[in-house]
Amino acid sequence: MKNIWIVTWFTLKEAMARKVFIFFFILSLLAIIITGLIFLLSSSVDINAFGMKNMPYDNPVTMIEMMIISPLTSLCLLLAIFSTASFVPIMLEKGNIDLLLSKPVSRDQLLWGKFFGGILVVLLNIAFLVIGVWLIISIKFSSWNFAFLNIIITVVFTFAVLYSLMILFGVLTKSSTPGMMVTYFVFIILSPLLFAAKDKFYGMIASSLVKTIIDIFYYIIPKTSELLGTITNDLVSGKSIENYQPILTSLAFLILTMGISISVFRKKDF
Amino acid sequence: MSLNVIETSGLTKVYSSSFGKRTVEALTELNLHVSDGMIFGLLGPNGAGKTTLIKLLLGITFPTRGSAKILGEDINKYGFKNKIGYLPENHKYPPYLTGGNVLQFFGKLSGMEGAELDKKIDEMLQLVQLSKWKKTKVKNYSKGMMQRLGLAQAMMNNPELIFLDEPTDGVDPIGRKEIRDILIELKNQGKTIFLNSHLLSEVELITDRVGILNKGKLLREGTVKELTEKKEEYKVAIEGDSIYSLPQEFIQKINLQKMENDYYSFKVDSTQELNNTLDVLRNNGIIIKEIVQQKNTLEEMFISLIKEAEKEKVQ
Numbered sequence: 272m273k274n275i276w277i278v279t280w281f282t283l284k285e286a287m288a289r290k291v292f293i294f295f296f297i298l299s300l301l302a303i304i305i306t307g308l309i310f311l312l313s314s315s316v317d318i319n320a321f322g323m324k325n326m327p328y329d330n331p332v333t334m335i336e337m338m339i340i341s342p343l344t345s346l347c348l349l350l351a352i353f354s355t356a357s358f359v360p361i362m363l364e365k366g367n368i369d370l371l372l373s374k375p376v377s378r379d380q381l382l383w384g385k386f387f388g389g390i391l392v393v394l395l396n397i398a399f400l401v402i403g404v405w406l407i408i409s410i411k412f413s414s415w416n417f418a419f420l421n422i423i424i425t426v427v428f429t430f431a432v433l434y435s436l437m438i439l440f441g442v443l444t445k446s447s448t449p450g451m452m453v454t455y456f457v458f459i460i461l462s463p464l465l466f467a468a469k470d471k472f473y474g475m476i477a478s479s480l481v482k483t484i485i486d487i488f489y490y491i492i493p494k495t496s497e498l499l500g501t502i503t504n505d506l507v508s509g510k511s512i513e514n515y516q517p518i519l520t521s522l523a524f525l526i527l528t529m530g531i532s533i534s535v536f537r538k539k540d541f
Numbered sequence: 542m543s544l545n546v547i548e549t550s551g552l553t554k555v556y557s558s559s560f561g562k563r564t565v566e567a568l569t570e571l572n573l574h575v576s577d578g579m580i581f582g583l584l585g586p587n588g589a590g591k592t593t594l595i596k597l598l599l600g601i602t603f604p605t606r607g608s609a610k611i612l613g614e615d616i617n618k619y620g621f622k623n624k625i626g627y628l629p630e631n632h633k634y635p636p637y638l639t640g641g642n643v644l645q646f647f648g649k650l651s652g653m654e655g656a657e658l659d660k661k662i663d664e665m666l667q668l669v670q671l672s673k674w675k676k677t678k679v680k681n682y683s684k685g686m687m688q689r690l691g692l693a694q695a696m697m698n699n700p701e702l703i704f705l706d707e708p709t710d711g712v713d714p715i716g717r718k719e720i721r722d723i724l725i726e727l728k729n730q731g732k733t734i735f736l737n738s739h740l741l742s743e744v745e746l747i748t749d750r751v752g753i754l755n756k757g758k759l760l761r762e763g764t765v766k767e768l769t770e771k772k773e774e775y776k777v778a779i780e781g782d783s784i785y786s787l788p789q790e791f792i793q794k795i796n797l798q799k800m801e802n803d804y805y806s807f808k809v810d811s812t813q814e815l816n817n818t819l820d821v822l823r824n825n826g827i828i829i830k831e832i833v834q835q836k837n838t839l840e841e842m843f844i845s846l847i848k849e850a851e852k853e854k855v856q
């Protein structure tokens with residue numbers, strides 16, 4: 272356990288030394304400042320002016336919070352993928368990995384350390400952003416919607432699932448580009464596309480073969496669009512989760528990819 | 542009592558590349574024993590398999606066949622690793638770390654912490670003369686400084702056994718002398734040092750035993766003295782060229798040959814024959830100015846050994 276923590280801690284240090292982390296942080300700070308300027312300086316904001324039609328939230332405060340945070344979390348995830356893609360490849364560089372493996376640390380611990388390190392980096396950033404915005408809105412409207420903070424969990428979980436995919440590609444290829452490309456593809460294209468196919472067009476498809484293919488892909492690929500969509504909406508409104516399937520299948524994906532990464536890493540020659 | 546800190550039996554490594562089409566046998570059936578408290582030098586040309594051996598012993602690469610033990614423990618375990626230090630060839634540290642950070646990180650991974658760790662970091666930086674550079678990022682270090690930092694890193698956890706892969710690579714002559722002194726000091730503290738090198742003149746100065754590796758095979762193993770002595774070959778310096786007045790059969794018997802200037806070489810089988818030979822020379826009126834036993838440098842021995850091995854391959 273201690274070894275994992277040491278690797279995690281130094282991974283965080285690595286992130287801090289990168290420009291991307293600062294950029295991430297400045298972006299979050301900027302978002303908080305702008306939110307502050309809009310809501311704290313303007314004397315009165317009419318909540319009802321935002322229009323609650325077609326919104327999945329009962330509480331207008333939740334809606335305002337989500338309107339600010341939603342686009343930012345997607346941007347944050349894009350940045351997070353970019354800034355953590357090289358964690359494992361850098362560790363596996365010749366000369367560095369030799370030294371790490373000569374220490375009384377197991378290969379599993381090294382990989383888990385990198386896993387938690389990446390997650391910690393994203394957790395800190397997202398928590399900073401979300402809590403900052405939440406404080407401002409809550410103060411302004413004197414309405415403390417603690418359930419909104421759940422978005423930290425869903426975003427970090429979504430990231431963890433995507434990060435496990437990058438770790439796998441990192442271990443297999445020792446470089447960051449393939450993993451990053453595959454992850455962007457899953458996050459930006461595949462997951463939303465499969466969700467739309469399953470949710471909207473499924474009924475229109477006649478061929479049962481096509482349906483089966485869609486099903487297979489749908490259940491295998493991590494469901495990032497649902498995790499950030501319906502699941503997050505349920506949680507931030509304080510409702511109970513309607514459908515656990517996206518969480519469970521994504522979690523299974525995470526466990527499976529980490530399992531493969533570890534078993535490949537255990538046998539790898541350097 | 543001396544204990545084997547490194548023991549390998551039938552250790553073999555075959556690397557396969559491009560989907561197993563091309564294979565390289567980097568190490569073949571190696572049986573090596575290194576006992577404690579000595580400096581062992583592993584010599585060999587580029588690609589001989591020196592680095593591969595260290596990597597196998599440290600679990601960085603896995604053996605194709607055979608087994609090995611370090612400090613009595615099987616190399617598959619990783620527990621023994623808090624008693625060893627390692628300086629890899631071309632070692633690399635995350636560039637954002639300072640020299641102090643590097644020692645802190647690897648010290649922590651070796652199980653050190655708190656005040657003990659801080660004290661050790663300063664002590665080690667002092668030893669390799671990098672104290673002034675503690676807070677400088679390693680990306681700004683020169684090659685020699687990196688090598689010193691690597692050495693400090695390898696000694697951080699007060700290891701019993703230290704593996705050094707080309708430790709003086711890129712270090713200036715003064716720095717090399719300093720590194721040699723450090724290694725001798727470590728040996729005096731009872732530690733075992735396993736050294737990979739192709740700087741033979743340097744190895745000669747400090748190692749107790751050497752092994753010579755070529756194309757994955759151990760050609761020779763022994764003390765430097767054992768490997769470099771040419772038992773019965775002598776060199777004499779005489780005045781004039783009166784040597785040619787000697788009987789032809791005598792010249793042939795001792796294989797007398799002219800070297801440079803007044804020097805000639807000859808071979809004898811025993812001390813008795815040496816004295817007999819000198820008597821013959823003196824009796825023929827030859828004035829002997831000097832006589833020395835011939836010795837190979839490690840380098841000469843190394844080159845002739847490798848050449849011999851190449852010849853055998855061809856046949």
Ligand SMILES: Nc1ncnc2c1ncn2[C@@H]1O[C@H](COP(=O)(O)OP(=O)(O)OP(=O)(O)O)[C@@H](O)[C@H]1O
Nearest residue numbers: 541556558565567586587588589590591592593594
């Ligand atoms: N990861 C690898 N994959 C394939 N072949 C390898 C690998 N590592 C080493 N080899 C091959 O194994 C052989 C031995 O290499 P090794 O690095 O052990 O040599 P060395 O004695 O340390 O050489 P040098 O003095 O140049 O450092 C070489 O032929 C090398 O090409």
Ligand SMILES: [Mg+2]
Nearest residue numbers: 591592630706
């Ligand atoms: Mg080498």
